[in-house]
Amino acid sequence: MTRRSITLSNEQGRVFREAWIAGVQKYYPGEPKPSYVTSWDETQDWERASAAAVYDQVRAFIDATDGHTSKLTRTQKGRFVALCWIGQIYKHIPDPKPTYVADWDDLPGWQQQTDADIFDHIERVGQG
Numbered sequence: 001m002t003r004r005s006i007t008l009s010n011e012q013g014r015v016f017r018e019a020w021i022a023g024v025q026k027y028y029p030g031e032p033k034p035s036y037v038t039s040w041d042e043t044q045d046w047e048r049a050s051a052a053a054v055y056d057q058v059r060a061f062i063d064a065t066d067g068h069t070s071k072l073t074r075t076q077k078g079r080f081v082a083l084c085w086i087g088q089i090y091k092h093i094p095d096p097k098p099t100y101v102a103d104w105d106d107l108p109g110w111q112q113q114t115d116a117d118i119f120d121h122i123e124r125v126g127q128g
Contacts, residue, residue: 012059013052014040019121020051023114050088057084058122069123078116079104085115 017040024036040048058081062069069077086101093100104112 009052009056010048012055013048015122015125016051016055016118017043017048019118020114022121023117024110026117027110027113029110046092050085050092053088054081054084055122058119059126062123062126067123069119074116074120075104075112077119078112081115081118082107082112 021037024032028036043051061080072080082104089096089100107115
C-alpha cells in the first residue's frame with residue numbers, strides 16, 4: 001500500500017468513526033460505553049481498518065449506482081452498513097460474540113439509526 005493510499009484510507013476511516021460517534025451521542029440512551037466514543041487516535045488498529053473498509057464499501061455502492069442510493073430507505077442504508085461491518089468482524093475476530101454479528105432486526109434502535117446516519121454521511125461527503 002502506498003503512503004497516499006494509507007493516508008486516504010486513514011481519512012476515510014476517520015470519517016466513518018466520527019459519524020459513528022456522532023450517532024452514538026445522538027441516539028444512545030443514557031451514557032454510552034467509553035469504547036463507543038473512543039477517539040480515532042485511541043481506536044484499535046483492527047477497528048480503524050474496518051472503519052476504512054466499510055467506508056470504501058459504502059462509497060463503492062454509492063458510485064456503482066451513480067448516486068441513486070439516495071432513493072434507498074433509511075433502513076436499507078443502515079442494513080448495508082451493518083452487513084459490511086459484520087463482514088469486518090468475521091475478518092478480524094475468529095469467534096465473535098453473537099451481539100457483534102447480530103442481524104439488523106436484532107440490533108438496538110440506537111445502533112440502527114447510527115448505521116443509517118453513517119451511510120447518509122458518506123453520501124454527503126462524496127457530494128462535496
